[in-house]
Amino acid sequence: MSFFHVSLLILLLFLSPLLSEEAPLEVIGKPKNDPSLTGSTREDPSGFTEIIKKENFKGRYLSLSEVLEKETGVRIKRYGGLGSYSTLSIRGSNANQVKIYIDGIPLNNSEGGEVNLSDLSFDNLERIEIHKSGMTPGLSSSAIGGSINLITNGKPLKRKTRVSFSGGSFNTFKVTGSHNDFTENLQYGIFVLKEKSDQNFIFHSDNGTPAINTLDDRDVRRKNAQFDRYNVTGNLSFKVRDTKVNLLNDFNYRINGLPGPASNQTEKVKRKYLRNTTGISTSTKGLFFDNLSLDSRLYYTGARDQLFDPRQEFSSGTPNSKADIQQYGIHILPTLYLLNYNQILRFLIANNRESFIRDRRNSLDQVQDKSTKKFRNHNVLQIQDEIRIYKSIFKLLPSIQKEIYTDRFNTIPDISTLSNSIFNDYRLPPTKNVTEFNSYRLGFLWILNQNNEQSLSFKSNISKEFRMPVFSEIFGERGTVIGNTSLKPEKSRNVDAGLVHDYKNNRVSSHLNASVFQKRIEDMILFVPNSQFTLRPENVDSALINGFELGWKIILDKKYRLQSNYTYQKAINTSDVSYLNGKYLPLRPLHEWSGLAGVKFFNWEMGGEAIFIGASFRDRTNEYANYQPGRWIYNLFMNYSLLKDEENDKELLIAFDLKNILNYRTFDLVGYPLPGRHAYIHISYVF
Numbered sequence: 001m002s003f004f005h006v007s008l009l010i011l012l013l014f015l016s017p018l019l020s021e022e023a024p025l026e027v028i029g030k031p032k033n034d035p036s037l038t039g040s041t042r043e044d045p046s047g048f049t050e051i052i053k054k055e056n057f058k059g060r061y062l063s064l065s066e067v068l069e070k071e072t073g074v075r076i077k078r079y080g081g082l083g084s085y086s087t088l089s090i091r092g093s094n095a096n097q098v099k100i101y102i103d104g105i106p107l108n109n110s111e112g113g114e115v116n117l118s119d120l121s122f123d124n125l126e127r128i129e130i131h132k133s134g135m136t137p138g139l140s141s142s143a144i145g146g147s148i149n150l151i152t153n154g155k156p157l158k159r160k161t162r163v164s165f166s167g168g169s170f171n172t173f174k175v176t177g178s179h180n181d182f183t184e185n186l187q188y189g190i191f192v193l194k195e196k197s198d199q200n201f202i203f204h205s206d207n208g209t210p211a212i213n214t215l216d217d218r219d220v221r222r223k224n225a226q227f228d229r230y231n232v233t234g235n236l237s238f239k240v241r242d243t244k245v246n247l248l249n250d251f252n253y254r255i256n257g258l259p260g261p262a263s264n265q266t267e268k269v270k271r272k273y274l275r276n277t278t279g280i281s282t283s284t285k286g287l288f289f290d291n292l293s294l295d296s297r298l299y300y301t302g303a304r305d306q307l308f309d310p311r312q313e314f315s316s317g318t319p320n321s322k323a324d325i326q327q328y329g330i331h332i333l334p335t336l337y338l339l340n341y342n343q344i345l346r347f348l349i350a351n352n353r354e355s356f357i358r359d360r361r362n363s364l365d366q367v368q369d370k371s372t373k374k375f376r377n378h379n380v381l382q383i384q385d386e387i388r389i390y391k392s393i394f395k396l397l398p399s400i401q402k403e404i405y406t407d408r409f410n411t412i413p414d415i416s417t418l419s420n421s422i423f424n425d426y427r428l429p430p431t432k433n434v435t436e437f438n439s440y441r442l443g444f445l446w447i448l449n450q451n452n453e454q455s456l457s458f459k460s461n462i463s464k465e466f467r468m469p470v471f472s473e474i475f476g477e478r479g480t481v482i483g484n485t486s487l488k489p490e491k492s493r494n495v496d497a498g499l500v501h502d503y504k505n506n507r508v509s510s511h512l513n514a515s516v517f518q519k520r521i522e523d524m525i526l527f528v529p530n531s532q533f534t535l536r537p538e539n540v541d542s543a544l545i546n547g548f549e550l551g552w553k554i555i556l557d558k559k560y561r562l563q564s565n566y567t568y569q570k571a572i573n574t575s576d577v578s579y580l581n582g583k584y585l586p587l588r589p590l591h592e593w594s595g596l597a598g599v600k601f602f603n604w605e606m607g608g609e610a611i612f613i614g615a616s617f618r619d620r621t622n623e624y625a626n627y628q629p630g631r632w633i634y635n636l637f638m639n640y641s642l643l644k645d646e647e648n649d650k651e652l653l654i655a656f657d658l659k660n661i662l663n664y665r666t667f668d669l670v671g672y673p674l675p676g677r678h679a680y681i682h683i684s685y686v687f
Helices: 003-017 064-069
Strands: 050-053 072-077 086-090 099-102 125-131 149-150 162-169 174-181 185-197 201-205 217-222 227-238 243-257 270-285 292-308 320-338 345-363 367-370 372-390 394-411 428-450 453-465 490-504 507-530 537-557 559-571 591-601 604-613 631-645 650-659 667-669 678-686
Touching: 064 072, 064 086, 064 125, 227 428
Parallel strands: 099 149
Antiparallel strands: 050 125, 072 086, 125 149, 162 174, 162 678, 174 185, 185 227, 201 217, 227 243, 243 270, 270 292, 292 320, 320 345, 345 367, 345 372, 372 394, 394 428, 428 453, 453 490, 490 507, 507 537, 537 559, 559 591, 591 604, 604 631, 631 650, 650 678
8 A cells, every 4th residue: 555545545534524424323333132232243243252341350459461361262471470571372372473452553563573461551441352263353463363452441431530559469569540531522531550569579499400409499589570660541532523533542661670580580680661652543424325434543652662781691792772663554444334235344454564673782871783773564455244144143254354564674784894984874775575465264153042131153263364474583683593584474274163152131141152263373483593603583383273162251140250261272383393293382281271259248249269270381392391280379359348339439449369379389481480479458449
C-alpha cells in the first residue's frame, strides 16, 4: 500500500462523520439472541476465545501473568517472582509467536518479538481476550500462537472513583487511583498506578554444583531483583454526529534490577524501560448507506529500553546499551452487512511501521558502538466472509489475509578499509528485504441448541499462519549472532474443534468448553553454531503439538464460584536435527490444571485455588539434569466489605491473599528461582 493510498484512507476516515446519516442499529446489527454478540466472539463466532473479566478478581493482588496462567492452553515462563521477565505461550507455541495488543494496538516489536508481561499492567484493564484459533478479525498480524487483546477501562457505565493501597511480602507496596465519569455525549476515565517491591525472597542455592556436591547447598536471599514502576492510562470517548471517537493514552515506566543466575547474583545491574502508546479509534454506523459501518484506529508507540551494568557483571567491553523503538500505523475496518444474502463481509486494511536503533555503551554510559537504524513496513489486507445458513444455525467463516513485510537497514562498511574521516560520512546503500505471504482460516459454527437460557455450539477451524523473522534473526547481533537475510517465515497449520455450552438463569451461570487441537509448525528458526563464538539462525526446526482443553466456570446462587481448567498437550520436536528429533519441546508439560472454589456470605468472600504444572524438560535435548518435576501450588484469598452501599455504589473493602501456602520452592529456568510463601493485604474504597 503506497503512502498516497494511506492518505486517501485517512481523509475518508475523518470525513466519515460528515458523510454518514443516522441508521437504526437493528438494520445493521444482529439478532438479540445471537450468541456472537457476547464478548469478542461478535466478530469471531467460530473461534475458541476466552474472556477474562477484571471483576472476577475483585480485591485480589495479581499480576497479568498470574491471571493468564490459570486459563486453558496458556503457559507462563518466569525468570523470578513479581516483576521479573515473564513470557507467554498458547497451545505449545513459542512466546514470539503470540501477538499481544492493547485495544487492538500491536505491542510486539520486531527486534525480539516477545513481550515482557511484567511491563504491562492488569489493574487498568476491563477485560482480557485470549484468541486461540489463529487469525482474528480486526487484529493486524498472522499469529501462529494466537493473540491476546488487553481491553482498557474505556466505556464507564457509572460515575465511579476508586483508590486502593496494597502491601505485603518482600517490601511490596502498590497504590492505585481511578476515576470514570460520563455525560450524554462524553465519557472519560483516568487510571494511575505506583508499585514497588524488593523481591528479596529466600531460595535454595546449589552453589553451581547440582549433582556433584550437595554439601555446599544453602538457603540464600535473592539480591538485585527489585523493581519500581508507574502506569498512567487515560481514555476519552465522544460522539461526532454518528461517529463514536475513542482516545487512549497508556504510559508505563519501570526500573528494575537484573539479579543474575542463582549463585552468580549481581549487585548493580539494572534496566530502565519506558513506553507510551497513543491511539485514536472511530466507529461509524450507517456510513453512506445503512448496511455499511466503518471502524478505524490510528496509533503511535514510542519505547526506550536501557541496560546499565556499571561493574560489568553481565558482560565486558560495552556492557551498557540503549534501544529506541517507534511503532505507528493505521487500521481501516469496514464491515458490509449483506442481510438479504445472509452474509457479513469484514475487511481490515492496515499499514504498520516500525524503527529500531540501539547503541552500546561502556560502564560509564558513554557511546562506544552505535548500530544502524532498522526499519520495517508491514501492510495487511484481511477479508472475512460470515455466511449464515438455515436461519443462522450454521455459519461458515472463510478468511484470507495478505501480508507484505519490507525490511530495511543501513550498512556500515568495514572500518579497517576506510580512514576515520571517510568513515564518519560513508554508508553503503541500504539493504532491503521484501517478504510476502498469505494466511487463511476457515471457521465453522453449528448452533446445536439455543434458547433464552442456554446455548450449545460446535466450533471448528483450520488455518495456516506465519511468523516473520525478527531483526535479531535477520540482521544479527554484533559479536554473537550472524544475521541471515534469506530466512523464511515460520509457518504452521492449525486445526481445532470442540463444543461450547453457556447456561444462565436466576440461580446458575455456567460456561463450559471442550476442544481438541493440533498445531504443526515448520521452518522454525534455530540458532546453529557458526563458529567457536557465533551463531547463525537457520530454518531447520519443526514441531507437532497435539492437545485437549477442558474448561468449566460456574456460579451458583450468586454465592458459590467454581472453576476448573485442564490442558493436555504433547509438544514433540520433529526437526531433522538428530539430537532434537522426537524430544519434548522445553517447558511444555503434558498436563496442566488450575481450580478455584469460592463462596460469598454476608459481606465476606473467601476461597482457595490450586495450580498443577506437570513435569517438563528445561532444555531442547531433554537431558536428565534439566528435568523439572511436576508441582502443586496452593493459594488462599479472603475479602470483607467494611462498608457496602449498593444504592449509592460505595464500598470499602479489605482483602488478604496468601500464595504458595506450602512454601514450595521451584523454578522454571535454571538459576532463576520463584518465591516461596508470600502474602499481601489490599484495601480499596469505591465512591
